[in-house]
Amino acid sequence: MNELQTSREGVGGSMGTGSGVSEVSASSSGQSYTPATRTPTQVTSPRRVLLKLFAHTVAMFTLPFFAYYGSKDYVEQEYGMEPPKSFIYGAIAAVIVVQGVIFSYIYQAFQEEQLEKRAAAAAAKRD
Structure with a gap:
């Protein structure tokens, strides 16, 4: 099973687009999922x-x-x-x-x- 890492835009690092949507990315496959998935x-x-x-x-x-x-x-x-x-x-x-x-x-x-x-x-x- 892949280790999941969570990141939130605008917290800690660069502000980016500032959408504030949580994203979950699977570290080994590079896929990212929004909360809906x-x-x-x-x-x-x-x-x-x-x-x-x-x-x-x-x-x-x-x-x-x-x-x-x-x-x-x-x-x-x-x-x-x-x-x-x-x-x-x-x-x-x-x-x-x-x-x-x-x-x-x-x-x-x-x-x-x-x-x-x-x-x-x-x-x-x-x-």
Whole structure:
């Protein structure tokens, strides 16, 4: 099996085109693969999955609080609403943010699954 080396343009050496796209090159064959042609194990490493889960967990815990208190204070100061009504607007904003975080997590998982399918199809095509 070939030893894979990863390199990222613009990090460390010359800036090049600055596209920032990761590239994997097989050292013995000189072939290079973009992320769309990686094998499924290269696409979903446990570290990447845990990092994504941690980021969404932090977002799920913090962003709704910011949305709630930010929108509650905003409608109280800008529109002069009393607390019972401003609580409702804050709660609506927090629910919308929670739904956005959930959608983001599901969308990223779906995209990852599609990337894995394309990588598996490309690997099967090569064999």
